[in-house]
Amino acid sequence: MKQLVCVSKTPDTTTNIKLAEGGKALDSAGVNYILNPYDEWYALVRAVELKAVAGGTITVINIGDASNDTVIRKALAIGADDAVRVDMQPGNALSVAKAIADHAKEGGYDIIYCGKESIDYNGSQVGAMLAEYMDLPYVGLGIHMEVEGNSATIKRDIEGGTETVQVNTPFVLSCAKGMAEQRIPNMRDIMSSKRKPIDVISGEITNTSTSISNYDLPAGKASVKMIDPDNMDELVRLLKEEAKVL
């Protein structure tokens, strides 16, 4: 079984977002970066579990510059065998998906994993775009997977429930909570990850017509109205008459 896991680097979940250049950019000063949790906890760990029973290899792929190597090493410590980094600035989801597809088309992968979304741009786009560039089936929002031979049975989230689907390899899968459990690599894993190869290849930005022109911060809340705990009638009145939500 040849598996490919797409991983991105995102600001840590406690990051306070600040703007720079008058809203033209995000301020990266002091931001701590992590492996995107959906890619790490669910996609990569599921791939590691599957490799333990089905054998084969796990490659991780990331689009970005050399500063991404730290999070790529983390993925190698969790259990990937090797990594590919496409050396370019991501730009937008179309360019990222195309760059991954260009590599993956030659790779003969059976399963290609993405996280449900990256926690920075929350786009949930790369997986479906990648599947289309490769003309492969796509299962979005997977929460459980059983694999037998070349057939996978996957449970996925739908509004108000789940759907169980069957698909044959090769296919592209996005992973949400439930697919696997977070794993903390031990010292030995971390040491051995340093010897695993990261193959750096060049890529090109293929779409420049979709772009972020500027950023805003959400309007802050007016200060909270504190309600006397012995007067819940007043809270109900405010919810009905002022907020108009009941």
Place this chain on the structure above:
Amino acid sequence: MVLVYAENSDGKFKKAVLETVSYGKKTADLMGTECVALVLGNVDDAGQLGKYGASKVIQVNNDALANFDSQTYSKAISAVAENLGAQVVLLNQNSSGVSLTGRVAVRLGADCASGVNSLPSLDGANLQVQKKIFSGKAISNISLTAAKKVISVTGNTIQPEETGSDCPIESMDVEVGSAGVQVVSRDEQTGGPAPLPEAELVVSAGRGMKGPENWGIIEDLANTIGATTACSRPVADVGWRPHHEHVGQTGVAIRPNLYIAAGISGAIQHLAGVNSSKCIVVINKDPEAPFFKAADYGVCADLFDVVPKLTEAIKKTMS
């Protein structure tokens, strides 16, 4: 022309789909063109989409579309968009939309923005749309400048607006290929409150509840107002509540009209998934709890005392 993919759920349209048709009509007006709705499969009353702004409905009936598959569905949507020369294709940002939007954009060679949460503005032939990023901690203004644009719209961005009357339905045959993904079964909750991503009222609780046996007061409050229940992550992680109730940055992101949170501290990762709520009520005994800073109304007291009192106060106004 603006083409709206109007998804049906077992032959019916959900509110979010009607919203997107109205969104399509407003976008078409802005561009000085018409809004056409696309229906895949059988729907009793597809002409009703005219009320929300569609000038006609295109219906594609094909056995290969009996079950959802992103390949066959995106082929159908893209083929209709090409036949009609659509400049903009709109979809809903939901569990099928996340599998379709990117595929359709690649097929059409279009620009793409997903999870948009504002009406577009027009700048020559370009569209400018807004999308929340960093789980609501910032907003990006995205410009789409290619000739074709594919956009998925977040639920509750605008309300459905009845502006017209039923419109004509035309059927169209397009090549869709065969499905690579076969649906084996579906397990959907029937009856009961709306699922969390679509819920308008949510009552949520956290570690302040002390244990799963105490959730009765939360369920009473939720049942009284017809709300969906939710919880913080640690509560789902230790198994006090089911995983699908976990809201936050790494759980479900919600955007209800009312979010009531009891015994939740308001950690940044929790806020990230609930900060799109229109009105937030926080019940917490710690006056320093960070959640109060993100709340509209706060009650600083013991939840075991306050929650039942709130339920009683609501019941009084209903009888």
